[in-house]
Amino acid sequence: MHFYSLQTCAGALNEKNEVTREIRYAKLNYQNKKIVQINSGNIKVKEWYKLTKQLFNKQSLTTIPTLKYQGKTASDDIDKVNLLNTVFCKQVTIDFNHLLYPLKMLKTPSLW
Numbered sequence: 001m002h003f004y005s006l007q008t009c010a011g012a013l014n015e016k017n018e019v020t021r022e023i024r025y026a027k028l029n030y031q032n033k034k035i036v037q038i039n040s041g042n043i044k045v046k047e048w049y050k051l052t053k054q055l056f057n058k059q060s061l062t063t064i065p066t067l068k069y070q071g072k073t074a075s076d077d078i079d080k081v082n083l084l085n086t087v088f089c090k091q092v093t094i095d096f097n098h099l100l101y102p103l104k105m106l107k108t109p110s111l112w
Contacts, residue, residue, distance in 0.1 A: 031055060 034055045038048060067074040067083050074083040 034051050037043065038051050038055070043051075064080055067080050069083055069087055072083060074080040
């Protein structure tokens with residue numbers, strides 16, 4: 001069994017932190033260069049889309065997985081939209097039968 005001194009562990013941790021900082025700096029530098037390329041006025045549309053895809057790490061189209069709500073399952077896009085619409089509508093439905101309205105101000109002849 002090997003035992004490491006506290007200084008050895010602290011040194012390794014400092015090295016790890018330094019490597020992590022360098023990686024973050026390299027990623028930031030890379031992204032900044034891509035942003036400059038995207039914002040340049042002389043870039044072709046195809047290249048622009050390719051750069052934005054690289055910048056945001058979108059390798060493939062993402063889809064919403066199958067949704068389940070109150071026993072209903074939605075697997076295709078139209079069913080998902082309808083199910084989400086139902087859920088959102090239930091969240092914002094206002095019961096107007098029990099809504100309390102503020103009292104109307106009484107008009108007095110002196111204010112006419």
